[in-house]
Amino acid sequence: MNWASTGDFFAMGGYGLYVWGSYAVTALLMTAEPLLAARRRRQALLDHDTGGPARP
Amino acid sequence: MPLTFYTFSSPPRFYALSGALVPWFWAVALALAGVGLWMGFFVAPTDATQGEVYRIIFIHVPAAWMSMLLYLVMAFWAAVGWAFNARLASMVARAVAPTGAMFTFLALWTGALWGKPTWGTWWVWDARLTSELILLFLYLGYIALVEAIDDPRRADQAGALLAVVGAVNVPIIYFSVKWWNTLHQGASVSITSSPKMASTMLTAMLLMSLAFWAYAFAVVLTRSRAIVLEREQASAWVGELAAADGVTQ
Numbered sequence: 001m002n003w004a005s006t007g008d009f010f011a012m013g014g015y016g017l018y019v020w021g022s023y024a025v026t027a028l029l030m031t032a033e034p035l036l037a038a039r040r041r042r043q044a045l046l047d048h049d050t051g052g053p054a055r056p
Numbered sequence: 057m058p059l060t061f062y063t064f065s066s067p068p069r070f071y072a073l074s075g076a077l078v079p080w081f082w083a084v085a086l087a088l089a090g091v092g093l094w095m096g097f098f099v100a101p102t103d104a105t106q107g108e109v110y111r112i113i114f115i116h117v118p119a120a121w122m123s124m125l126l127y128l129v130m131a132f133w134a135a136v137g138w139a140f141n142a143r144l145a146s147m148v149a150r151a152v153a154p155t156g157a158m159f160t161f162l163a164l165w166t167g168a169l170w171g172k173p174t175w176g177t178w179w180v181w182d183a184r185l186t187s188e189l190i191l192l193f194l195y196l197g198y199i200a201l202v203e204a205i206d207d208p209r210r211a212d213q214a215g216a217l218l219a220v221v222g223a224v225n226v227p228i229i230y231f232s233v234k235w236w237n238t239l240h241q242g243a244s245v246s247i248t249s250s251p252k253m254a255s256t257m258l259t260a261m262l263l264m265s266l267a268f269w270a271y272a273f274a275v276v277l278t279r280s281r282a283i284v285l286e287r288e289q290a291s292a293w294v295g296e297l298a299a300a301d302g303v304t305q
Contacts, residue, residue, distance in 0.1 A: 002097070002098060002100075002101065002102060003098075009097075012108040012109070012111070013102070013107045013108035013109070014107075014108075015107065015108050015109035015173055018109050018112065018169045018170065018172065018173050019108065019109060019111055019112055019169075021169050022112045022115060022116070022165065022166040022169045022170070023115065025162070025165055025166075026115045026119070026162050026165075026166065029158050029161070029162060030158075030271060033154070033155065033158055033275055034271075034274065034275050034278065037275050037278040037279040037282060038278055040279065040282040041278060041279075041281050041282035041285060043282075044282050044285035044286045044289075045285060045294075045297065045298045045301055046298075047286075047289070048285070048289055048294055048295065048298040
C-alpha cells in the first residue's frame with residue numbers, strides 16, 4: 001500500500017494539485033462527452049417527430 | 057440478405073448493430089478503468105525520481121495515444137467515404153472528430169500539469185508539444201469545415217481532403233522525440249526495447265489505454281448513430297424508429 005492515510009492519498013506527496021487537476025478535468029470531459037452524444041441522438045429522433053430543423 | 061462485407065454499410069443495419077454494441081463497450085471501459093485506476097494508485101510504486109506526480113501518466117499517455125490513433129481512424133473513414141462514395145464512412149469520420157479533439161486537449165492539459173512540477177513550466181514550444189497542439193487545430197479545423205458547408209456530401213469531401221493531408225502530422229508527433237531534441241521525454245513503451253518502467257506501472261497504463269479505447273468506441277458509435285438519424289431524416293426507417301421509440305409529442 002502506498003498511502004498511510006486518506007489525507008496522504010489526497011496530498012499525493014505534495015503534488016495533489018497537479019495529479020487531481022489532471023484526473024478531475026479528464027473525469028469531467030469523459031462524463032460530459034457521452035451525455036452530449038446521447039442527447040444528440042435523442043434530439044435527432046425528436047426532431048424527426050416535430051419536423052424540427054434537420055441538421056446536415 | 058446474406059451477410060457480406062457491405063452489410064453494415066447500410067445505415068439502418070449499422071444503427072441496429074452499433075446500438076447493440078454500445079453497452080458492451082461501456083461495460084469493458086468501466087471495468088478496465090476500475091482495475092487500471094486501482095493498480096495505478098494502490099499497486100504501482102512511487103517513482104524514484106519524480107515521486108507521486110508521475111501518476112498523471114496513467115491518463116496522459118493513453119489520452120495522447122488515443123489522440124493520434126483516432127486521427128488516423130478519422131482520416132481513414134473520411135478517405136473511404138470520399139473514394140468509394142460511402143456515406144456511412146463519412147458519417148463515422150465526423151463522429152470520431154470531437155472525441156479525438158477531446159483526447160488531444162486532455163493530452164495537452166495533463167501534460168501541462170505534469171510539466172509544471174517536473175520541468176518548471178506549463179508549456180514549451182518543443183517539437184512534441186507543438187505538433188500535438190497542431191493536431192488539436194487539425195481536429196477543430198476539420199469540425200469547423202464540415203459544419204460550415206451546407207451540402208453534406210460536399211462537406212464530407214472537403215473534410216476528407218483536410219483529414220488526409222493532416223495525417224502527415226501523426227508520424228511527426230510520434231517520432232518528434234527521436235528526430236529533434238525535445239524537453240519531452242522519449243517513448244515510454246516501444247516495440248524494440250524493454251519498457252523503462254516498473255511492470256505494475258506499465259500494466260496500469262495499458263489497462264487505462266484499453267479503457268480509453270473502449271470508451272472511444274462507445275462514444276463514437278453513439279455519435280455515429282445520432283449523425284445517421286440526422287442525415288437519414290427523410291427515410292422511412294427513421295420515421296418508424298421515431299414512432300416506435302415513444303418520443304412522439
